[in-house]
Amino acid sequence: MNDQSPHDPPTVPRLGEMGLANYAPYLMNRIMGRYNASLRDEMVGLGLSTPKMRALAVLSVIEAPLIRELAVYSVVEQSTLSRALDQLATEGLIRRAADAADSRAVRVHITPEGRAAFETLWPRMADSYARMFRGIGDDERRAFVGTLQKMLTNIRKHEI
Amino acid sequence: MNDQSPHDPPTVPRLGEMGLANYAPYLMNRIMGRYNASLRDEMVGLGLSTPKMRALAVLSVIEAPLIRELAVYSVVEQSTLSRALDQLATEGLIRRAADAADSRAVRVHITPEGRAAFETLWPRMADSYARMFRGIGDDERRAFVGTLQKMLTNIRKHEI
DNA sequence: CAGGGATATTTGCAAATGCATCTAAATCTG
DNA sequence: CAGATTTAGATGCATTTGCAAATATCCCTG
Numbered sequence: 001m002n003d004q005s006p007h008d009p010p011t012v013p014r015l016g017e018m019g020l021a022n023y024a025p026y027l028m029n030r031i032m033g034r035y036n037a038s039l040r041d042e043m044v045g046l047g048l049s050t051p052k053m054r055a056l057a058v059l060s061v062i063e064a065p066l067i068r069e070l071a072v073y074s075v076v077e078q079s080t081l082s083r084a085l086d087q088l089a090t091e092g093l094i095r096r097a098a099d100a101a102d103s104r105a106v107r108v109h110i111t112p113e114g115r116a117a118f119e120t121l122w123p124r125m126a127d128s129y130a131r132m133f134r135g136i137g138d139d140e141r142r143a144f145v146g147t148l149q150k151m152l153t154n155i156r157k158h159e160i
Numbered sequence: 161m162n163d164q165s166p167h168d169p170p171t172v173p174r175l176g177e178m179g180l181a182n183y184a185p186y187l188m189n190r191i192m193g194r195y196n197a198s199l200r201d202e203m204v205g206l207g208l209s210t211p212k213m214r215a216l217a218v219l220s221v222i223e224a225p226l227i228r229e230l231a232v233y234s235v236v237e238q239s240t241l242s243r244a245l246d247q248l249a250t251e252g253l254i255r256r257a258a259d260a261a262d263s264r265a266v267r268v269h270i271t272p273e274g275r276a277a278f279e280t281l282w283p284r285m286a287d288s289y290a291r292m293f294r295g296i297g298d299d300e301r302r303a304f305v306g307t308l309q310k311m312l313t314n315i316r317k318h319e320i
Numbered sequence: 321c322a323g324g325g326a327t328a329t330t331t332g333c334a335a336a337t338g339c340a341t342c343t344a345a346a347t348c349t350g
Numbered sequence: 351c352a353g354a355t356t357t358a359g360a361t362g363c364a365t366t367t368g369c370a371a372a373t374a375t376c377c378c379t380g
Contacts, residue, residue, distance in 0.1 A: 013286070014282070015220060016220060019221070020222070021309065022305055024292070024293070024305055025192070025285075025289060025292070026217075028188055028192050028308065030316070031308065031311050032188050034317060035315060051366095058180070060176060061176050061179070061180055066329095067328075068327090075193040077368055077369090079330075080367060082331085083331090083366090083367090102327090102375075103374080104374060105375090125175075128315075129184070131315060132185070132315050133184070133314070136311070141307075144304060145187065147296060147304045148184060151292050152187055152191050155194050155195060155291060227359060228359080238358090238359075238360090239339080243336090259358095262345080262357090264343095264345045264346065264358045265345095265357090265359080266358075266359065
């Protein structure tokens with residue numbers, strides 16, 4: 001079944017040869033699809049959509065980003081994020097503030113209420129995380145994360 | 161800053177302590193967000209949405225699955241998939257056929273035209289894949305995929 | 321420093337999505 | 351084996367999404 005003579009340039013392997021179960025993007029989509037769906041199901045009870053949850057999570061870690069930065073970190077379209085921020089602001093979980101240096105730009109601040117909301121949702125995220133890595137040792141996890149970091153560098157468009 | 165006395169049970173680590181860049185689900189969402197977006201941009205020219213592209217990819221590898229199985233493999237909601245299959249059928253890329261044993265069930269067959277369509281889009285997927293793993297050796301990639309397989313087993317809901 | 325892009329964000333609107341529901345068929349239960 | 355329950359898939363409908371356009375501001379160039 002090998003139709004390649006010894007000195008041909010390497011051809012693109014076929015998906016069928018590799019098999020779905022060895023194709024990393026497929027596995028990653030499967031895993032994140034389930035991870036995100038199960039998290040989303042838990043969040044509806046708290047009145048949080050995926051964009052809102054992600055924005056809060058990022059804001060718990062990154063101080064007063066611009067909206068376009070927050071969109072990159074949150075992996076949410078900027079227009080979708082803009083509307084999610086409307087809701088979060090109405091609920092008092094974040095606050096928009098004009099940037100000092102650039103009056104077009106808006107920085108997003110998490111409020112104490114927002115931080116408290118994240119504290120209640122974080123354990124659920126941590127549970128999903130723990131479940132995901134069940135039976136996977138520290139060394140293996142560290143190596144895995146190291147590879148992910150390389151991949152993000154390879155694939156990302158923005159410098160952030 | 162360590163407020164934990166020596167004999168407390170371990171608490172859940174905080175996202176801020178770990179940092180986004182070490183939090184695997186974050187990295188995986190970032191990576192797949194970009195991977196899927198760039199693939200989607202390439203596919204619009206071919207008249208393929210993400211659900212249609214994924215269904216075709218899975219069908220190139222898995223023979224005549226049930227629609228609900230295809231939904232799991234494709235990581236697409238079943239109702240969304242149902243409509244994507246309508247389009248693919250209209251375009252002659254797939255064919256729905258009643259299951260022999262269960263007349264509620266529908267099996268999805270890829271047509272020769274569908275296979276040809278996948279052959280034209282596969283090189284783009286392969287390019288994205290290659291780019292993603294640029295600078296990552298075979299051993300590291302194999303270890304990475306091995307970890308992904310464990311994670312999928314940990315997190316999946318269905319046996320498939 | 322005026323004019324022409326470029327950039328940050330919001331918003332209008334059409335398309336896509338997904339939940340809930342519907343129909344049909346299979347399976348279970350007393 | 352009749353009726354109740356579950357399962358497969360399609361579809362109505364309200365919500366969400368994301369592209370494109372609008373607005374406001376900034377920056378570069380001559």
